[in-house]
Amino acid sequence: MLSPKDRADLEERISKIVVSKGFYFIDLEERMEKGAHIISVVVHKEPSVTIGDCEKLTRAILPLLESLPWYGDNEHLEVTSPGLDRVLKREWEYDVFKGRVIDISFDRDGKSQTVRAKLVGRENENVVIEYEGNYFRIPFDQVRKAKLVFEEGGKEHGKKQKRSHRKGI
Numbered sequence: 001m002l003s004p005k006d007r008a009d010l011e012e013r014i015s016k017i018v019v020s021k022g023f024y025f026i027d028l029e030e031r032m033e034k035g036a037h038i039i040s041v042v043v044h045k046e047p048s049v050t051i052g053d054c055e056k057l058t059r060a061i062l063p064l065l066e067s068l069p070w071y072g073d074n075e076h077l078e079v080t081s082p083g084l085d086r087v088l089k090r091e092w093e094y095d096v097f098k099g100r101v102i103d104i105s106f107d108r109d110g111k112s113q114t115v116r117a118k119l120v121g122r123e124n125e126n127v128v129i130e131y132e133g134n135y136f137r138i139p140f141d142q143v144r145k146a147k148l149v150f151e152e153g154g155k156e157h158g159k160k161q162k163r164s165h166r167k168g169i
Contacts, residue, residue, distance in 0.1 A: 001030055001037070006070075010039075017060050018043050023053070024096050026082050027089065039065070040078040045098060049081035084150035091140055094122040097148060104129060105144040116149060 002010065007028065015025035027042040043057060055070060057079045065071045088094060088102070098121040105114040107165065117129035117136075124139035127146065 001032075002070075010068075013064060014041055017064065018057060021057060021060060023049070023057065026086075026093065035074070037075050038078055040080055042080055042082055044082050046147065054079040054081075079146055082148070084148060088148070088149045090148040091092070091122060091127075094119060094127050094146070101149040102129070102146050103149055104138070104146040106138050107142045108138075108145065112144065119146075 007030070007127050012026045014028060018025040021094075022045065024044040025041075026041075026044050027032075029040040029042060031038050031040070041057070041061060043053070045053065058077060061079065062077055065075070065077055086097075088097065098119050100119050101116060102119045103114060103116050104127070105112060115129070115131050116129040120128040120130055120135065122128060122140075123137060125141075126139055127143060129138065
């Protein structure tokens with residue numbers, strides 16, 4: 001796994017590549033799988049990310065990774081979409097996914113509450129939702145979890161797409 005400094009540097013460099021290709025850079029995730037170090041780059045664009053998009057970004061990112069001294073036979077790149085049920089982790093993601101339906105859990109008057117609402121975006125230190133025709137502002141520090149919801153017959157979003165590059169295959 002990468003050190004915090006190496007991870008931050010890699011996120012910044014990959015983000016520049018992703019944005020230059022017309023996508024949102026959402027996240028850089030790491031995991032170990034069957035002894036391999038998987039670097040997963042999560043990207044987004046409207047209306048959805050295709051397998052072709054993932055292949056294009058893999059070809060754009062791979063030269064950067066292969067130039068790094070630590071990238072070897074045990075490292076693998078995966079480019080993926082956020083998926084239909086992504087948990088929103090950063091405040092700016094509330095802008096990227098505005099207009100989508102979310103399940104949001106938050107604290108209100110000392111109690112936890114969960115609602116399914118339309119994400120309007122963010123305003124100052126609040127997430128703004130539309131629930132039953134009314135607009136609500138929820139302070140970010142009261143949000144416990146917010147997760148995208150796939151709506152059948154609603155806004156078209158494809159299945160989670162990904163393209164992996166396994167070094168040596």
